[in-house]
Amino acid sequence: MFRKMRRFKQQLSEEECIEVLKNEPRGVLSLIGEDGYPYGMPINQWYCEEDGKIYFHGAKEGHKIDAIKANSKASFCVYDKGYRKPGEWALNIKSVIVFGEIKLVEDEETAIKICSHLVEKFTDDKEYLEKELKNNLARVQCLEFTLVHMTGKLVNES
Numbered sequence: 001m002f003r004k005m006r007r008f009k010q011q012l013s014e015e016e017c018i019e020v021l022k023n024e025p026r027g028v029l030s031l032i033g034e035d036g037y038p039y040g041m042p043i044n045q046w047y048c049e050e051d052g053k054i055y056f057h058g059a060k061e062g063h064k065i066d067a068i069k070a071n072s073k074a075s076f077c078v079y080d081k082g083y084r085k086p087g088e089w090a091l092n093i094k095s096v097i098v099f100g101e102i103k104l105v106e107d108e109e110t111a112i113k114i115c116s117h118l119v120e121k122f123t124d125d126k127e128y129l130e131k132e133l134k135n136n137l138a139r140v141q142c143l144e145f146t147l148v149h150m151t152g153k154l155v156n157e158s
Helices: 014-023 063-070 108-120 126-139
Strands: 026-032 038-044 046-048 053-059 073-079 091-104 140-156
Touching: 014 046, 014 073, 014 091, 014 140, 026 063, 038 053, 038 063, 046 108, 053 063, 053 108, 063 091, 108 126, 108 140, 126 140
Parallel strands: none
Antiparallel strands: 026 038, 026 073, 046 053, 053 140, 073 091, 091 140
């Protein structure tokens, strides 16, 4: 169903892919938008090691929510900051693309857990987290992405 990676010598292991998903705070979520046009958006993410799913949050309404309700298939792309080998200008970047199904999270307890982990990727300020949960949780829609297929590769920009 999914293509094999053409540049297989650059392919990352599943463990390396998961490390990129765990460590990077954001990527691009792509959905099937209106009239069949792709709809990609930068978005913060949390990879949960317990269940192997990716979680997002955003507004309760809008293009993203409409697209998910119309078609649950999605892809998500994330890449790391890269590194340079001594004496070289080009970055070496690990990128990961996952394909899967995305759905709305309806359970408030789960939403609190997701929002808490997302905030922890950016700050350890507990007061900020509590304030955000108290003031904004009712306006937040969390999303659960179940991975069906994952690939990753190391790319040199040269």
